[in-house]
Amino acid sequence: MIFKDHIFNIKSNAEFDALAIDVFKFQFKNNKVYRSFCDLLNRHPSDVKQVSDIPFLPIQFFKSHEVLSSSQPIEKTFTSSGTTGSVTSKHLISDLKLYEDSYLKAFKHFYGNIEDYVILALLPSYLERDGSSLIYMINDLIHKSNQPKSGFYLNNREELAETLKTLEANQQKTLLIGVSFALLDLVEDHQLNLKHTTIMETGGMKGRRKEIIRQELHQILQTGFGVNRIHSEYGMTELLSQAYSKGNGVFECPPWMKILTRDTEDALTIQQPNKTGGINVIDLANINSCAFIATQDLGKVDANGQFEIIGRFDNSDIRGCNLMAL
Secondary structure: OOHHHOOOOOOOOOHHHHHHHHHHHHHHHHHHHHHHHHHHOOOHHHHHHHHOOOOOOEEOHHHHHHOOOOOOOOOOOEOOOOOOOOOOOOOEEHHHHHHHHHHHHHHHHHHHHHHHHHEEEEOHHHOOOOOOOHHOOOOHHHHHHHHOOOOOOOOHHHHHHHHHHHHHHOOOOOOEEHHHHHHHHHHHHHOOOOOOOOEEEEOOOOOOOOOOOOOHHHHHHHHHHHHOOOEEEEOOOOOOOOOOEOOOEEEEEEEEEEEEEEEOOOOOOOOOOOOOEEEEEEEEEHOOOOEEEEEEEEEOOOOOOOOOEEEEEEOOOOOOOOOOOO
C-alpha cells in the first residue's frame, strides 16, 4: 500500500495534513461505513480542503459495524473490555505489522531503544480477558526488550516488589506499566524508592476501587514509588497508535497521530486550541479501518498539539453524531 511508506516518515505539519487528506480520500472510497457516514453529512472529497473539514466517525460505530477500508484477510480482532452483557468494540486488523511498527516507533520516539529497558507489566484486568490490544503491545515490547527479568505480573505483588528492588540495586533502566488500581495495591503493600524506573499508568479502576482524580492518583503513586512524576499512556482498542505523557497528565502524540477538539454542542465544528471539547483523533496508522475518530473523551489541546484528558461525556451518545442507527 502506498501510504505505508509515508505514515511513519512524517517530518512536518504540512506533510501530516497532506497525508491526512489523502487518507481521507482513500477511506471515503474504500470504507463503506465511513462513506455512508460522510454521505449523510453531505461531506465529500471535493468539500475537504483542510484537515478540519474531514468528518470524524463516532467511536460507537466500532461496536455496531465492521469498520474496514481493506479487502485483505483479517489477521487479528482487538476487542474492548466491557461489563457483562454490554456490547464491546471490535477493531478488525488486516495488517498487524502496521500496529507493531506504530507502537515500536512510538516507543523509540518517546523513550529510546527498547533493548535498554526491563519491561514489567502489572495489568491484571487486561490479562484476564482475550483480545486486548494493550496486552498484544506489551507482550511484544517484553519480547523485544530481550531482558530475562521482563514479564507480566498478575497478583504476585511480592515478587514484583522484590524484582523492582533488585533492578534498582543494579541501576537497571526499567519501565513498570500498570492499571491504576493494581499500582495502588502495590504501593499500599510496599514503599519503594526508585531512581531508575519509569512508572506508567494506563488508567482504569475497572470497578476495583473508587475513582479518584488524576492529580490525587499520581501524588499517591509518586510517594509510594519514590519518583518525581508518573507517566501515562493514552490509547484505545479503536486506535493503532498511542500518545504518552511524561508527567502532569500532558500527552504528546507521535508524528503520525494528532488530536483535535470539537464543539460539544456542534459535533461538526473543530475548535481552536485551548478550548475544552470532545476529543477527535487522527491516527494515520488506522489506514485499514478509519483514521478519523470522534471519541467520548473530553479534553483540551494546546497550540503545540499537546493535550489533556479532562473527563468523558456523561451521555452514551455524543450529541450531534447519532446520524446513523447504531
